[in-house]
Structure formats: C-alpha cells, structure tokens
Amino acid sequence: MKKKxxxxxxxxxxxxxxxxRMRFDFNRKGVIFFAVAAFIICAxxxxxxxxxxxxxxxxxxxxxxxxxxxxxxxxxxxxxxETTENxxxxxxxxxxxxxxxxxxxxxxxxxxxxxxxxxxxxxKYDVIHYEGVAENSGGEEVKAVTFDVSKELIQSIQxxxxxxxxxxxxxxxxxxxxxxxxEAETTADSExxxxxxxxxxxxxxxx
Numbered sequence: 724m725k726k727k728x729x730x731x732x733x734x735x736x737x738x739x740x741x742x743x744r745m746r747f748d749f750n751r752k753g754v755i756f757f758a759v760a761a762f763i764i765c766a767x768x769x770x771x772x773x774x775x776x777x778x779x780x781x782x783x784x785x786x787x788x789x790x791x792x793x794x795x796x797x798x799x800x801x802x803x804x805e806t807t808e809n810x811x812x813x814x815x816x817x818x819x820x821x822x823x824x825x826x827x828x829x830x831x832x833x834x835x836x837x838x839x840x841x842x843x844x845x846x847k848y849d850v851i852h853y854e855g856v857a858e859n860s861g862g863e864e865v866k867a868v869t870f871d872v873s874k875e876l877i878q879s880i881q882x883x884x885x886x887x888x889x890x891x892x893x894x895x896x897x898x899x900x901x902x903x904x905x906e907a908e909t910t911a912d913s914e915x916x917x918x919x920x921x922x923x924x925x926x927x928x929x930x
Contacts, residue, residue, distance in 0.1 A: 793844060794861035795836035797821075801856070811849035811874075816840060820855045820867060826903045829857075833868040834887035837894075841872070841880040849874045853894075868901060 776911055794800045798820040806813050818836055823829045833855040841851070855868040872880075876893050879885040 763856065789839075791839070792843065794840055796839045797832040797836055798855070805848075810849075812847065813850045813852070814844075814848045815852040815854070817854045817856060819864075821859050822857065826905075830868055830899055831887060831904055833870075834890040837870075837872060837890060838880055838885075838887055841877055845881050848877065851877065866898070867900045868898065870897040 744843065744911055766829050774918070794803070795816075795818050798818045799818065802815070802817040802821050804815040804817075806815075816837075818833070820829070820832055820836075823832060833853065836855070840853075851872040853868075853870050853872060854866060856864050857867045859865050870890070872894055879893070885893060
C-alpha cells in the first residue's frame, strides 16, 4: 500500500533524525573511548615513573627508585665510612643492590647511585670508594660492582657534565663481577657448544 504524501514526509524526517542520532552516538562513544585510553596511558606513565618501572633511560625496570633526597637512587646504603688519608676526606660507600631485568641494568644502577650520592653530598669528599654488593644464589654477600671516584670526577658530577653512562670510563679501579659481564655469557655458550660437540662425537664413535 502506497503511503500518503504527508506520511512519506514524516517517514523521511524520522529516518533523517535517526541517522543524526546514530552518528552522534557513534561520535560520542569514540570521544569517550579515546579519553579513557589517554587517561590510562597517562596514569601508567606517571605511576611507572614513580615506581621505577620506567628508568631514567626509558628502560623498563622491575626495581623501585628511591626519592631524589635519598642517599642513592637504587638499593639501600649498608655503610658510609668516613676517614682521612693523607689529608684527604675519603668515603667508603657500601650499597646493597638487587638484580634487575638484565645484567647491564644491574650494573648501571650503581652508576646512578654514585651520581645521586655525590649531588646530595657536595664538596664533602675528595675520594669515594663505591661498593655495590648483592646476595648470590647461596645467600652469601658478594661484591657485584666496585670503583673509585676521584676528586676531579666528583667535581664533574657536581657540575652536571658527567652522566651515568660516563662513569665506567672515568671511574678508577672498576670491577664488575664476572657473572654480570657479557664475557661470562660467551664463555657459557662456548662450553655448551663444546659439550654438545663432544656428545655428538661420542655418539658417532659408538655407532
């Protein structure tokens, strides 16, 4: 049955209103979705930085960073011994650290520690002996990273001309636990390869 002219007009107007309403609902849902997504991203960024999930270099970390006024950035200060040697003020700083996601991050946290320690103790020491210690699988305390910081390097840190990545090159007597180096991985891979090769040779000989 054919609709009357006025019915056709009402039907078209109603259809047009429905399209506008659907378009408005779709746009509103889109705006809400993007607003919620932006809020979640900002929240993760803020909380992640505060909790230490986002490191200073943008690297995801499993460790919580200490506050800026704490003695060190990561870990806990076990001792801070001060002595005078040949007229120089010497500090031996011992910090207990924890393993991070990678070996490099485990080592690098010590460099951030010395930066924060020097900045929070300006013009106080002439030499700093840094010791980063950790517990091994047997629960024993071992030295993971140690190095000496000279007066010149202390001054450069205070001036802000040295970053954490510069510490390995500028510090003296740098020691890194063998198991935290890439060399240890290379050796382990070589030993595994040799063991596999020996096993294959033995199998071939038995055949």
